[in-house]
Amino acid sequence: MSTWIALALTVAGCYALKLAGLLVPATALSRPLVRRLAALLPVALLAALTAQQTFADGRVLTLDARAAGLxxxxxxxxxxxxxxxxxxxxxxxxxxxxxLGG
Structure with missing residues (x-):
């Protein structure tokens, strides 16, 4: 697959995902469960990203200076x-x- 086809498919997928989010009815978004999930989802994603960037090096788990900083x-x-x-x-x-050489 060429790079331009992959790029075009990615752009189309992102646009479709954004459009799907805009088409969700307001009544579905006003439910308490959806509001709680929307409030907690960014925190969970940020924690997962932090853990992945701190303890992973390619496909191997590592414990280095980044863990000390965290x-x-x-x-x-x-x-x-x-x-x-x-x-x-x-x-x-x-x-x-x-x-210090760690």
Missing amino acids: GAAAVVLLLRAPFLVVVATAVLGTAGVRA
């Missing part, structure tokens, strides 16, 4: 630090472990 960020998050402080702690924790 742990440092979790500690600061438990202390109720602002978001930018949490991100900075993760960056500095990862960089510190890498600088």
